[in-house]
Amino acid sequence: MQLTVWTYEGPPHIGAMRIANSMRGVHYVLHAPQGDTYADLLFTMIERNSKRPPVTYTTFQARDLGGDTAELFKSSARSAYERFKPDLLLVGASCTAELIQDDPGGLAKALALPIPVVPLELPAYQKKENWGAAETFYQIVRAVAGPLAPAPGTPKAPRRAGARPSCNILGPTSLGFRNRDDVREISRLIESLGIEVAVVAPLGASTADIARLGDADFNVVLYSEIAMQAAQFLKRSFGQPIVSIAPIGVGATRAFIAEVAKLAGVDASGVLSDAASRLPWYSRSVDSTYLTGKRVFIFGDGTHAIAAARIAKEELGFTVVGLGTYSREMAREVRDAAKLYGVEALISDDYLEVEETIAGLHPELVLGTQMERHIAKRLGVPCAVISAPVHVQDFPARYSPHMGFEGANVIFDTWVHPLMMGLEEHLLAMFREDFEFNDTAPSHLGGHASGKVAHTPGSRTESLAPADTNPLAEAAVAASADLAVIEPGAKLMATIASEIVWAAEAETELRKIPFFVRGKARRNTETYAKQQGVALITVETLYDAKAHFGR
Amino acid sequence: MNAHVTVNGNAIKSTAPDTAGACNAPVVTFERGQREVFCGLTSIVWLHRKIQDAFFLVVGSRTCAHLVQSAAGVMIFAEPRFATAIIDERDLAGLADIDDELDRVVTRLLDRRPEIKLLFLVGSCPSEVIKLDLKRAAQRLSKIHTPKVRILNYSGSGIETTFTQGEDACLATLAAELPATATNAPPSLLVVGALPDVVEDQFRRLFEDLGIGPVAFLPARTANQQPAVGPDTRFLLAQPFLGDTARALENRGGKRIEAPFPFGEEGTTLWLEAAARVWNVPDDRFQRVTAPRRERARRAVERHRERLGGRSIFFFPDSQLEPPLARFLARELGMVVIEIGTPYLNRQHLDQELALLPHGTSIVEGQDVEAQIDRCRAARPDIVVCGLGLANPLEAEGLTTKWSIELLFSPVHGYEQAGDLAELFARPLDRRARLEV
Ligand code: SF4
Ligand code: SF4
Numbered sequence: 008m009q010l011t012v013w014t015y016e017g018p019p020h021i022g023a024m025r026i027a028n029s030m031r032g033v034h035y036v037l038h039a040p041q042g043d044t045y046a047d048l049l050f051t052m053i054e055r056n057s058k059r060p061p062v063t064y065t066t067f068q069a070r071d072l073g074g075d076t077a078e079l080f081k082s083s084a085r086s087a088y089e090r091f092k093p094d095l096l097l098v099g100a101s102c103t104a105e106l107i108q109d110d111p112g113g114l115a116k117a118l119a120l121p122i123p124v125v126p127l128e129l130p131a132y133q134k135k136e137n138w139g140a141a142e143t144f145y146q147i148v149r150a151v152a153g154p155l156a157p158a159p160g161t162p163k164a165p166r167r168a169g170a171r172p173s174c175n176i177l178g179p180t181s182l183g184f185r186n187r188d189d190v191r192e193i194s195r196l197i198e199s200l201g202i203e204v205a206v207v208a209p210l211g212a213s214t215a216d217i218a219r220l221g222d223a224d225f226n227v228v229l230y231s232e233i234a235m236q237a238a239q240f241l242k243r244s245f246g247q248p249i250v251s252i253a254p255i256g257v258g259a260t261r262a263f264i265a266e267v268a269k270l271a272g273v274d275a276s277g278v279l280s281d282a283a284s285r286l287p288w289y290s291r292s293v294d295s296t297y298l299t300g301k302r303v304f305i306f307g308d309g310t311h312a313i314a315a316a317r318i319a320k321e322e323l324g325f326t327v328v329g330l331g332t333y334s335r336e337m338a339r340e341v342r343d344a345a346k347l348y349g350v351e352a353l354i355s356d357d358y359l360e361v362e363e364t365i366a367g368l369h370p371e372l373v374l375g376t377q378m379e380r381h382i383a384k385r386l387g388v389p390c391a392v393i394s395a396p397v398h399v400q401d402f403p404a405r406y407s408p409h410m411g412f413e414g415a416n417v418i419f420d421t422w423v424h425p426l427m428m429g430l431e432e433h434l435l436a437m438f439r440e441d442f443e444f445n446d447t448a449p450s451h452l453g454g455h456a457s458g459k460v461a462h463t464p465g466s467r468t469e470s471l472a473p474a475d476t477n478p479l480a481e482a483a484v485a486a487s488a489d490l491a492v493i494e495p496g497a498k499l500m501a502t503i504a505s506e507i508v509w510a511a512e513a514e515t516e517l518r519k520i521p522f523f524v525r526g527k528a529r530r531n532t533e534t535y536a537k538q539q540g541v542a543l544i545t546v547e548t549l550y551d552a553k554a555h556f557g558r
Numbered sequence: 559m560n561a562h563v564t565v566n567g568n569a570i571k572s573t574a575p576d577t578a579g580a581c582n583a584p585v586v587t588f589e590r591g592q593r594e595v596f597c598g599l600t601s602i603v604w605l606h607r608k609i610q611d612a613f614f615l616v617v618g619s620r621t622c623a624h625l626v627q628s629a630a631g632v633m634i635f636a637e638p639r640f641a642t643a644i645i646d647e648r649d650l651a652g653l654a655d656i657d658d659e660l661d662r663v664v665t666r667l668l669d670r671r672p673e674i675k676l677l678f679l680v681g682s683c684p685s686e687v688i689k690l691d692l693k694r695a696a697q698r699l700s701k702i703h704t705p706k707v708r709i710l711n712y713s714g715s716g717i718e719t720t721f722t723q724g725e726d727a728c729l730a731t732l733a734a735e736l737p738a739t740a741t742n743a744p745p746s747l748l749v750v751g752a753l754p755d756v757v758e759d760q761f762r763r764l765f766e767d768l769g770i771g772p773v774a775f776l777p778a779r780t781a782n783q784q785p786a787v788g789p790d791t792r793f794l795l796a797q798p799f800l801g802d803t804a805r806a807l808e809n810r811g812g813k814r815i816e817a818p819f820p821f822g823e824e825g826t827t828l829w830l831e832a833a834a835r836v837w838n839v840p841d842d843r844f845q846r847v848t849a850p851r852r853e854r855a856r857r858a859v860e861r862h863r864e865r866l867g868g869r870s871i872f873f874f875p876d877s878q879l880e881p882p883l884a885r886f887l888a889r890e891l892g893m894v895v896i897e898i899g900t901p902y903l904n905r906q907h908l909d910q911e912l913a914l915l916p917h918g919t920s921i922v923e924g925q926d927v928e929a930q931i932d933r934c935r936a937a938r939p940d941i942v943v944c945g946l947g948l949a950n951p952l953e954a955e956g957l958t959t960k961w962s963i964e965l966l967f968s969p970v971h972g973y974e975q976a977g978d979l980a981e982l983f984a985r986p987l988d989r990r991a992r993l994e995v
Contacts, residue, residue, distance in 0.1 A: 008643050014642075048945075048946035051950040132645065
């Protein structure tokens with residue numbers, strides 16, 4: 008049993024829904040109680056889809072349990088087929104249906120529908136959303152493309168004379184972080200090399216497209232979490248090599264291009280030489296000096312977290328102080344990456360543990376999911392979002408890829424923007440007592456609550472920034488006039504040891520330090536005092552600690 | 559009242575008309591098929607803000623955690639006073655002792671949130687299906703954590719409850735645990751149903767001006783201030799979905815004051831009047847207190863009449879608020895009600911509401927979502943009230959929608975909110991009229 012405040016991933020059937028909703032002509036019949044229909048809103052509200060996801064729920068109730076839930080499943084599957092006339096039917100159980108063991112696969116088979124029926128076994132008490140998506144995509148590929156595979160050992164037929172080399176792009180899905188724009192960016196990149204993009208799947212693919220996956224020369228896996236399992240199957244069955252470099256950041260995009268060009272046997276030098284990302288120059292320009300050594304904490308799915316850490320270090324000159332993922336499936340890769348930065352990887356889907364880790368590390372920038380954005384906001388640390396789970400804001404109206412050269416531009420802007428500009432930082436440090444530099448002065452940091460604001464219970468303050476506006480939450484606030492802002496952040500940031508006392512002038516001196524680093528200064532000083540066995544912190548202790556920690 | 563029962567859109571049985579309504583009553587059809595409603599866990603999204611020192615711990619699956627989080631909007635401003643104890647494979651396989659596991663989770667939670675005084679263990683479909691006895695768990699844990707924290711339980715499972723029934727189940731549990739009133743206590747009024755604090759304060763002032771009291775509200779804002787109940791308690795329901803809570807209060811000796819629900823000027827007046835009769839408030843006093851407020855409410859509603867009058871409306875089932883809202887929109891704004899979908903119709907509590915609905919209004923209890931979408935498309939109503947899963951797809955078909963969940967998240971009861979309530983329906987039409995893209 009696990010105590011969960013927020014979850015990074017939904018249950019595995021949500022992953023299956025994402026695959027069904029990505030594709031054309033696929034329908035999913037899910038044995039589930041009525042409340043599970045909430046999942047529709049993920050697609051219609053967060054992704055703003057104009058159609059309901061292609062899912063039929065049996066919505067069995069307690070009174071059905073004694074009776075025939077199996078019959079209910081059959082009639083739901085039959086009417087779903089008749090109403091939606093899909094090319095392929097997925098069938099499966101949600102967590103509750105798994106307990107009543109009706110065997111949707113067997114029941115659907117008994118209906119003898121004239122289309123392929125793919126039964127999904129997604130253990131809901133063991134696995135999670137991304138695993139469910141990967142498994143579903145794999146099962147569809149296996150069922151549709153599998154039978155077309157040549158006999159084992161058959162060499163791959165040579166390409167038709169004059170035909171361009173071709174590849175498939177695997178992994179993008181509905182509700183994936185920036186997947187919509189990544190596909191466009193990477194397709195354009197691949198086409199510019201003279202390589203044909205045969206099929207993109209699952210996003211936008213029909214079952215006919217799945218059937219011709221084996222025709223391409225190789226597969227590009229953009230998101231391993233979703234497509235590696237299917238790609239490995241295709242490699243075994245059709246001999247298609249895999250490109251698994253996620254082209255996130257300038258360096259990785261260049262490596263990706265080189266790898267793709269090698270497999271296709273084309274010359275990439277032209278594309279590489281006019282590769283136009285502004286990131287390298289912007290990062291070298293003198294005004295970026297202040298980014299040097301910014302302490303950054305990174306958390307996300309495996310693909311995005313690993314990529315972000317590399318960019319942070321190599322392309323922006325940050326210092327990676329923490330790296331982690333909620334994808335247990337990618338634990339090994341993330342641990343290996345963490346070694347490159349001399350940090351210990353945090354492999355956890357426990358929001359509370361992630362919160363504690365961030366609070367303890369005092370980073371100057373957090374790169375994470377919407378969950379870390381929330382944590383960072385409460386700790387008063389700037390944050391940029393790099394990974395799913397997604398929020399309505401992660402589907403911007405403008406073109407905003409995360410991959411390729413344009414993606415690198417977007418990354419530069421979105422990561423650097425939340426940070427205080429260099430000159431401003433100096434002015435704040437020099438003129439601490441300027442009354443307009445106080446904690447509550449308006450700042451372009453916008454929603455980043457200063458410690459002071461966050462500690463005021465019961466008041467709706469600027470810390471309730473519009474950036475977090477979710478219509479439901481907004482309405483919830485309206486409904487509750489005296490909404491109490493309970494801040495565990497306060498508890499987390501609180502002094503470590505109550506037996507250490509601050510002298511009044513030391514407390515005053517501390518207050519001269521800009522609020523966004525004050526928490527760290529307080530903490531460092533107290534740690535130092537504890538180490539030195541100092542019971543009363545004076546101004547001297549404060550500066551001793553500063554010298555000790557070097558900042 | 560005519561009742562028809564349909565399964566997947568086909569009427570299979572129709573019972574004899576009820577004697578009460580004669581031909582004036584609405585036509586009630588029962589429908590079975592796929593439902594598209596939240597489960598009772600969703601009520602936590604507003605309940606956890608209402609009782610300031612209470613915490614809701616769902617004992618369920620990752621799906622349950624994901625549902626509450628999605629319904630709350632991925633992030634809400636303050637740290638929520640809800641969480642999920644996710645049952646995993648080890649618990650199911652008996653590798654871990656599920657009681658020990660629950661104790662461990664509760665202890666961790668209470669350590670983290672020392673300000674919590676009341677903890678609800680909330681049952682879910684998985685906990686029901688595996689027959690996890692949360693009542694016993696609550697008793698056991700109460701013993702450990704008393705007197706600091708009281709621990710109660712109820713079920714918000716989707717196999718038994720829809721959306722607002724979660725609040726009903728929660729309040730029913732609370733009702734059973736309320737302190738008893740002193741013997742020979744004077745008659746007191748209890749207003750039942752979670753209301754926004756601002757609305758609660760307005761009602762408090764109204765009752766005081768009317769000379770009705772003492773007045774208490776269930777739930778109260780903190781765990782220790784929950785009202786007492788006994789044979790001298792008269793209670794007024796503020797929401798139409800509180801069947802179990804009413805029964806629990808009746809078991810404690812309380813008596814329900816029959817009334818329509820306080821939506822709109824008319825509903826609010828009838829609701830207050832019902833209480834005023836019990837307290838023998840003189841008519842002139844009632845008029846003196848309510849007249850200016852009624853007048854203000856009418857003026858506020860009137861502003862939306864131009865946009866809403868004569869427009870047609872179609873309700874998908876969601877919160878059980880549908881019948882009283884339809885009554886308000888039909889009678890005070892002149893809207894044409896095409897269909898009132900409702901997940902469950904409490905005929906006893908809605909008796910007076912149904913009598914106020916226009917002749918022959920169609921009420922559909924239960925749901926077959928596909929059949930209902932077909933009827934809605936065919937009727938092309940001017941406005942559709944529906945859940946979040948359906949709203950954008952219907953908008954994309956050119957229909958104008960109002961999300962029903964907002965009706966639970968906004969102050970909509972009473973005189974001072976009557977205009978706001980009308981505005982919630984007028985705004986989508988206003989928006990559509992403004993846009994030229
Ligand atoms: S319907 Fe049941 S399983 Fe689904 S979220 Fe609600 S309580 Fe949990
Ligand atoms: S203001 Fe400071 S950070 Fe900015 S460029 Fe000058 S020295 Fe560097």
